[in-house]
Amino acid sequence: xxxxTQTPRHLVMGMTxxxxxxxxxxxxxNAMYWYKQSAKKPLELMFVYSLEERVENNSVxxxxxxxxxxxxxxxxxxxxxxPEDSALYxxxxxxxxxxxxxxxxxGPGTRLTxx
Amino acid sequence: xxxxxxxxxxxxxxxxxxxxxxxxxDTSESxxxxxxxxxxxxxxxxxxxxxxxxxxxxxxxxRFSVNFQKxxxxxxxxxxxxxxxxxxxxxxxYRSRAAGxxxxxxxxxxxxxxx
Numbered sequence: 001x002x003x004x005t006q007t008p009r010h011l012v013m014g015m016t017x018x019x020x021x022x023x024x025x026x027x028x029x030n031a032m033y034w035y036k037q038s039a040k041k042p043l044e045l046m047f048v049y050s051l052e053e054r055v056e057n058n059s060v061x062x063x064x065x066x067x068x069x070x071x072x073x074x075x076x077x078x079x080x081x082x083p084e085d086s087a088l089y090x091x092x093x094x095x096x097x098x099x100x101x102x103x104x105x106x107g108p109g110t111r112l113t114x115x
Numbered sequence: 116x117x118x119x120x121x122x123x124x125x126x127x128x129x130x131x132x133x134x135x136x137x138x139x140x141d142t143s144e145s146x147x148x149x150x151x152x153x154x155x156x157x158x159x160x161x162x163x164x165x166x167x168x169x170x171x172x173x174x175x176x177x178r179f180s181v182n183f184q185k186x187x188x189x190x191x192x193x194x195x196x197x198x199x200x201x202x203x204x205x206x207x208x209y210r211s212r213a214a215g216x217x218x219x220x221x222x223x224x225x226x227x228x229x230x
Contacts, residue, residue, distance in 0.1 A: 002161060042220045106152075
């Protein structure tokens, strides 16, 4: 596929649970992204990491906590979520976003359902 | 703020025919990129075609071509000789360096291909 993998592909969790989403890229990129894709809404950028530093936090609630331990891995830690957080969470990677014209490559997403 | 609008929630096309998807955007920048992404059902989002705003020539990738009208801020996608595998959600996206190279997506157009 695109060289970006995400696990798990599906996740059902209660509002009091703590879970983590994982993303891994095998493309040698140094920027990684989390997006939220809800039904009937445009994709929303949540976080951007460049060279393992968070460079963007798009007013995301603190119940979502990203972690980027190295340039190949990105996590999204979840706790005390709400039912409206149910969505498809997409990870993407690219070369340094400050460069010109670098495309983002997307993973298959994690379908999250909060009960 | 930049916005991207896709006015057609769903388009249907007969196999081997041509379909055109519309996209308009709003920006005050002169240097930016436009993209069309394809998201098949339960599969990864992949880049279909990209256009640099400074290039007057419309981008083409095999059966996919764009009509880029910079003054009108319009960026339509034409799919020629439609195939069953073209059935997917198609997202128009915008990126500019002034906006931190973040991708801004439209709401998407679902393309149905009839055999």
